[in-house]
Amino acid sequence: MDCEVSGDFLDWMRDFYLPQALEGSMVRNPRLMRLMGHNEGGACFALQLEAATLGELQRWNQAVGKVLHEKLTKRFGDKVAGFTTFMENLEI
Secondary structure, three states: OEHHHHHHHHHHHHHHHHHHHHOOOOOEEEEEEEOOOOOOOEOOEEEEEEOOOHHHHHHHHHHHHHHHHHHHHHHHHHHOOOOOOOOOOOOO
């Protein structure tokens, strides 16, 4: 992410993206994190959301996540790059 938009990006995530992402209770427990040591001229952030099942997460991504990604791209253009990764929590 371009450093010049990082403050605006964080505000937008808190004020716009997260409220819409959490609407409907398909995902929960949001965690927004700054990635350390990956800032070669920019800032890196990760948003983690949880769902009860993989199917529920996939439905959320189709119904909500893709729309929010389009809004992110429209809002920030090429100054922000985003992608979705599905992960499974493993017991240790």
